[in-house]
Amino acid sequence: MTLGPLMVDVAGPQLTAEDRELLRHPLVGSVILFTRNYVDVAQLRQLVADIKALRAPALLIGVDHEGGRVQRFRSGFSVLPPAARLGREFDLAPRQGLDRARRMGWLMAAELRVIGIDFSFAPCVDLDYGVSEIIGNRAFHAHSDAVGQLAVATLQGMREAGMAATAKHFPGHGAVVADSHLALPVDRRELPDLTADMAPYRRLIANDLAAVMMAHVLFPAIDTVPASFSRRWVGDILRADLGFKGVVFADDLSMAGAGAMGDVIARAEAAMDAGCDILPVCNDRAAVVRLLDGLSTTPGPASQLRIRWMRGREGVLPARLSDHPQYAPCLAALAYCQQAPVLQLD
Numbered sequence: 001m002t003l004g005p006l007m008v009d010v011a012g013p014q015l016t017a018e019d020r021e022l023l024r025h026p027l028v029g030s031v032i033l034f035t036r037n038y039v040d041v042a043q044l045r046q047l048v049a050d051i052k053a054l055r056a057p058a059l060l061i062g063v064d065h066e067g068g069r070v071q072r073f074r075s076g077f078s079v080l081p082p083a084a085r086l087g088r089e090f091d092l093a094p095r096q097g098l099d100r101a102r103r104m105g106w107l108m109a110a111e112l113r114v115i116g117i118d119f120s121f122a123p124c125v126d127l128d129y130g131v132s133e134i135i136g137n138r139a140f141h142a143h144s145d146a147v148g149q150l151a152v153a154t155l156q157g158m159r160e161a162g163m164a165a166t167a168k169h170f171p172g173h174g175a176v177v178a179d180s181h182l183a184l185p186v187d188r189r190e191l192p193d194l195t196a197d198m199a200p201y202r203r204l205i206a207n208d209l210a211a212v213m214m215a216h217v218l219f220p221a222i223d224t225v226p227a228s229f230s231r232r233w234v235g236d237i238l239r240a241d242l243g244f245k246g247v248v249f250a251d252d253l254s255m256a257g258a259g260a261m262g263d264v265i266a267r268a269e270a271a272m273d274a275g276c277d278i279l280p281v282c283n284d285r286a287a288v289v290r291l292l293d294g295l296s297t298t299p300g301p302a303s304q305l306r307i308r309w310m311r312g313r314e315g316v317l318p319a320r321l322s323d324h325p326q327y328a329p330c331l332a333a334l335a336y337c338q339q340a341p342v343l344q345l346d
Contacts, residue, residue: 001055003029003307005272005299007062007249007280008288013039015050018285023054025292029307030060032280033117034072041076041115048116060310062166065108065120068137077111080104081337083124083150084137089337090146098153100333101140105157105165107330113162114321118312121213121249123154125167125200126174134179144196148203155207160326162316164210164309169251170238171227172197173215180216180257190221202242210309211247212238214276216257225270229261234275247306250276254284265294277303278310 004027010019013036022028031051038044052058063072068082086104090097105123112120125147126132128139140150155165171194176185201212214228227233228250238244250271251257253264261267264287268279277299281288299307321327 001026001057002304003057003060005029005277005279005303005307006268006288006291006295007032007060007278009034009282010037010047010051011285013037013043013047015047020054022288022292023051023059027292027295027298028059030062030278030310032282033061033063034282038073044073045115052116057308060118060307061116062119062121062310063112063117064122065112066122066124066138067104067108070124070138078107078331078334079338080108080334082137083140084128085337086150087128087139087141087146090141090150094149098149100337101150101153102157102160103326103330103333104337105154106161106326107157107334109158109161109163110317110321110324110327110330113312114317114319116312119164119166119211119310120158121166121168122158123151123165123167124169125151125204126169126172127197129175131177132174132179133177134181135174139174144199148200151200151204152207155204155209160316162313164312165204166211166213166247166249167201167204167209168213168249169215169217170198170201170212171215171217171219171233173217176217180251181255184226184257184260185217187217187219188221189219194219198237198242201238201244205242205244209244209246211249212244213249214251216251216255218260226257226260228258228276229267229270229274231274239275245306247278247310248276249278249280252280252282254282254287264290268295269297272297272299277306 006028007030067080086101124138126135128142140147178185218226223230223232253267
């Protein structure tokens with residue numbers, strides 16, 4: 001059985017009979033976990049094992065685990081700093097800031113990989129324009145060069161722990177006020193004005209970035225549909241102009257920012273037609289059922305092959321994470337980042 005394009009959620013900390021039936025459907029290829037799916041580390045390990053035992057090849061499992069306010073599992077996991085804290089460290093001492101970003105990437109990925117989770121939707125590479133309701137301190141920095149360097153360091157740390165990185169939200173969500181969970185943001189800049197927003201992606205792609213998540217943001221000067229559904233953004237700009245060869249995720253098709261494309265089947269078909277490989281549908285079981293019953297489009301062989309690139313690498317970490325030589329230095333870097341930031345006045 002191949003891995004299908006749909007990424008779906010499950011109801012709670014254990015699989016229900018309905019969960020198992022849905023996850024066996026050939027259109028499903030991956031599962032996204034949320035805080036409601038977590039009780040403790042032992043329970044999460046069992047849930048992950050149960051999901052992976054359902055199919056061959058096993059379903060992929062992902063989670064939003066950037067750090068800061070976007071971290072689904074906390075008790076029993078390292079509580080990671082927001083990306084903006086790493087940006088401040090970079091401003092004070094660039095080399096140390098990059099080292100801490102790499103270590104936070106490794107720690108985040110290692111703690112998830114020892115549980116069996118394949119990937120996290122990180123890093124967030126939106127620029128901090130100081131206006132976005134939903135991005136805020138999830139952004140590393142206001143300057144694209146700093147964001148690019150910190151994102152590459154994070155990618156390198158994740159890769160060392162056996163996890164692929166997913167950069168988001170292409171081409172940029174930081175310059176719009178609206179939250180795409182609640183409305184469709186509109187960015188009226190022309191394409192040349194977006195050069196800085198896309199610069200971190202260029203740097204990451206040069207470092208073998210595995211995946212990109214699109215933004216539910218409309219750029220009317222470039223296309224008439226939001227970026228997640230745009231052949232211009234996915235095919236012409238991301239793949240052709242920037243040379244990206246990896247996996248393209250749509251953002252969650254249940255979000256209000258996707259509503260302009262019609263019902264959930266129309267959204268899914270438009271996203272696949274634009275070139276997206278994986279279509280998350282979160283917190284809307286009825287929409288998932290409609291897709292399983294009514295979606296006729298399926299990804300081609302190239303897309304199915306790309307999807308497998310997101311599987312976490314085995315054999316990178318010891319059975320006990322504490323035995324890894326990077327673990328203690330990463331915890332020390334985390335302890336430093338959890339302290340109050342240093343205030344320097346000129």
